[in-house]
Amino acid sequence: MPDVFDAHKQVEGTTSSKKQIEANKPERKFKTPEDMDRHELPGHNHNPFAAYCYYPDHVNFLNEDPEEKVVLLLRKHPITNLGWIGMAFLMIIAPSFFVLITPFGSLPPGFQIVLTILWYLIVTAFVLEEFLSWFFHVNIVTDERIIEVDFINLIYREVTDANIDQIQDVTVVVGGAPRTFFRYGNVVIQTASEIPKIEFEAVPNPDHVARILRELRVEEEQEKLEGRVR
Numbered sequence: 001m002p003d004v005f006d007a008h009k010q011v012e013g014t015t016s017s018k019k020q021i022e023a024n025k026p027e028r029k030f031k032t033p034e035d036m037d038r039h040e041l042p043g044h045n046h047n048p049f050a051a052y053c054y055y056p057d058h059v060n061f062l063n064e065d066p067e068e069k070v071v072l073l074l075r076k077h078p079i080t081n082l083g084w085i086g087m088a089f090l091m092i093i094a095p096s097f098f099v100l101i102t103p104f105g106s107l108p109p110g111f112q113i114v115l116t117i118l119w120y121l122i123v124t125a126f127v128l129e130e131f132l133s134w135f136f137h138v139n140i141v142t143d144e145r146i147i148e149v150d151f152i153n154l155i156y157r158e159v160t161d162a163n164i165d166q167i168q169d170v171t172v173v174v175g176g177a178p179r180t181f182f183r184y185g186n187v188v189i190q191t192a193s194e195i196p197k198i199e200f201e202a203v204p205n206p207d208h209v210a211r212i213l214r215e216l217r218v219e220e221e222q223e224k225l226e227g228r229v230r
Contacts, residue, residue, distance in 0.1 A: 052204040072141035077184035
């Protein structure tokens, strides 16, 4: 008598059919966000001088909570440095024209050398101050708060922060041809904290920054509703 129904054979047939289908599937050429680790995320940058870095490595700051994760590290777009770089270049070549100035040209050679060295020391101090002001003037976005570090000089800085759940509105301001072409602008954040407004000035990809801030705010509100706030 022939078998009308054989469950074991049916399972074997189904399994072999699935394997054949899987084998015939084309290999996936891209990775979904679930497949990507942190170092493969768009915007992730190992360069310590980067102006836009998504989930940066080895970034710490004062009063950082142990479980707090840095999501964004922002500086002013590098193109904003062209002004002081151009000024520094003019200051470097300026001593070549000092001999054309009558008082300087009439000085003894020893005095001319001393004055030239002093001039280059001033140029070095100018370049160092401008670079440090750009490098340490940073905006930090974590999964808990936003932080603006306003680096004035070596002996004075101002730090402003607000919790993510205090963000009320995020506005992107991009004006002028250079900002549009190089894709940088201001991100103005209205908050409910003691300081009502925090502004990220001349940061790259301001639209992406605003989107990340909105997503973090929504996530923080969701954690509050679910009682998962740390």
